[in-house]
Amino acid sequence: MPSSSPARETDAIPTGRRLSAETRERQIVEGAIAFFAEAGLDGHTRELARRLGITQPLLFRYFPTKSALIERIYEEVYLKRWDRGWEATVRDAALPCLERFRRFEIDYQRRIDDYAWLRIFVSAGLKGFDLPNRYLGMVRERIFAPLLEGMRAESHLPSAQEQPLSADEFELLFGIHGALVYVGLRSRVYGIEGATDRDAVRAAMLDAALPGLLATHRRVVTGARAGRD
Secondary structure (H helix, E strand, O other): OOOOOOOOHHHEOOOOOOOOHHHHHHHHHHHHHHHHHHHOOOOOHHHHHHHHOEOHHHHHHHOOOHHHHHHHHHHHHHHHHOOHHHHHHHOOOOOOHHHHHHHHHHHHHHHHOOHHHHHHHHHHHHOOOOHHHHHHHHHHHHHHHHHHHHHHHHOOOOOOOOOOOOHHHHHHHHHHHHHHHHHHHHHHOOOOOOOOOHHHHHHHHHHHHOOOHHHHHHHHHHHHHHHHO
16 A cells, blocks of 8 residues: 655655655656557556656655546646647637638647547547546537537537437547548557648648538437427
């Protein structure tokens, strides 16, 4: 059972220097992000402690469980990179909905095209951690739901209050979104290098995908409405 007593540098493997508690915690978090990005979230804390040059008991004094450490990683890698400006962009009535979607995706994809972000996300899904569900729930509710409501208004379709947003509508946006994420995954996870200017690649993909989106969305919404009548 890990101890809950304050962390002491005497539990560190001797390195010739002592670190403050704040510095040591930051070292652990940064080291854990790099370690789990490489080894996956099923990597062992014993190996993490060895790489950090500390003992496992010291690691557990800062993070009593592996779950607590992973939660901190979620905050550092995912929540702190979330930009509230994205939420404002997708609700900006001065812009056409497709332009809102484009601006969100270009900035979002640039932000997440990161070795640790992508590899930990994939590992979490494969190993049954709830991190992807929680994060994609934010994307769904804070980004895609407002976009779909705006698309309905722009196409003079029933509001979400009159006809709830459907799973098929969300899939239209997640399909485009996922294709854009794959541009980074191919390099960061699979080690397959493509174009050097990934921003330009994603912009071209959006040019190909967006022109037909509103018409397809109208068919999905009207088809669902006809099925209910």
